[in-house]
Amino acid sequence: MSVLPDCYCPVDGTRVPSGALDWCCPACRGPLDLDYSPTPAPLKSLAGRVNSLWRYAECLPLGEAECTLGEGRTPVVRLTEKVSAKLDFLMPTLSFKDRGAVMLAALAGRLRPERVVADSSGNAGAAVAAYCARAQLPCTVFVPEGTSAKKLEQIGAHGARLEVVAGDREAAAVAARAVADESGVFYASHVHNPYFLHGTKTYVHELWEDLGGRLPDVLVVPVGNGTLLLGAALAVAELHTAGLIDRRPALHAVQAAAVAPLAAAWQAGADDLGDDVVAVVPTFAEGIAIPRPPRARQILRAVRESGGAFHTVSEDQIRHAQLDLASRGLYVESTGVACWAATREGGSVAAVLNGRAAVVPLCGAGAKTGLAVSRSV
Known part of the structure; x- marks a missing residue:
């Protein structure tokens, strides 16, 4: 059984020993990070391993599967010549979580x-x-x-x-x-x-393996609390530091226009959220309607350092994107279509791709919420 790493506060450096039940920094009450810098296994050594996210054991702080349901290894399908989707709604509980x-x-x-x-x-x-x-x-x-x-x-x-x-x-x-x-x-x-972020980072490790040891030019990620984006940033850093990729993809973050505190901070050139109270307006993208994400500073920094940007999508864009995916055989919940709404023709991500390859996650199954067009917000 692997030894657990300690946690620390990225704001003030306070350390929390492994094995403690502390859920936040005792000093500032902020989120914790892991004192953990693993080295990924090279591509050729992954052959024959268990067909779940636990195949990347070298990069997981727990080391080995202990209560697995076979999670991970979701397929990637092409949507356009340059844009593909990773079908994370095909997880055991029907979401990337x-x-x-x-x-x-x-x-x-x-x-x-x-x-x-x-x-x-x-x-x-x-x-x-x-x-x-x-x-x-x-x-x-x-x-x-x-x-x-x-x-x-x-x-x-x-x-x-x-x-x-x-x-x-x-x-x-x-x-x-x-x-x-x-x-x-x-x-x-x-x-x-x-630990949650070190689970979501396997999204990128899988992409890297499925694309033959490379990553797309752009990763488009929905952001509420930012757990998928921050996990993606962790994986990109691990792969780059190990010399397994020679460039880092740009991270393009998508929020619903109805609740977009991070996009607003980005537009203002801020490093963190201000003190203004963000109203929670009803939105089809309920899963990312987070007015004050605790890791806001980390999210903004990760996007900035990657050379990416923030984007917002309207309720109409969400509705149309969900129907468009359904017409392609993919029934995705309304939150989970936000990235496709921004990346399909007419979206703000599409406007900046300039021929670069991108991958969007489809994060949750449509059966969880139904069609956006059939509900009121």
Whole structure:
């Protein structure tokens, strides 16, 4: 069994030893990072390994699969001559959140807390509930009112206790954090716990392997709390430092125009979010409608250092993109089509590609929310 790395606060350097149940920096209450710099295995050594994200064991802080459902290794399909999609909605719980949730459940399985708590707008909660069920860990998931009925059904079906919180996504997070501070509780936060990011980074390791040891010129990523984008940045850095890629792709981040605090900060040239309160306007992209992402500074820096940019998409663009993908045989939930909305013809990412190759993630299954055109926001 591998030795767990320590955590540290990227803001003030406070260290948290491995094995502790601390979910945030004790000094500033901010998210933690892992003191962990792995070296990926070369392409040729991956042949014959387990066909899941655990094939990249050298880059995973837990080392070996401990409560796996066979997650990862989702296919890549071409949408246009230059744009492909990675079908992460074909995960065991039908969203990309499985990549990080399996890490959290495996870590909790090592630490053996009295119970696990999480907060979510739906997909992360379903993933955490499923992997806690696999690991036989008691789990409670806090969700905001208005969460998709199908997502609530899925969370409950996995045996998790549901706590529906009056208010928005942030209200659910506040309620979960109050419980997370109690003794013996493991907070399976896909935002604060860095193990989640080391799970989502396998999205890029898989792309690198499937593309024969290279990455596309551009990675288009949806951003709410930024867990997929920050995971992608981790993987790109690992592959580049190891000499396994000779250039880093640009990271282009997509938000719904209705709730776009990071895009607004980007346009203002800011390094972090300001003090203004961002209104949470109803949007079809409910999974990325996050008014104050705790890792905002890290997200903005990652996009800037990659040479990428931020983009926003309207509700009409989301509706049309979902129908367009469905007409191609891909039924994707409305949050999960945001990147295609920005990258298909007429989108702002499409306008800056200039013939470069790009990959978009399709993050969640359409069965979780239904068609955007059939719902009101």
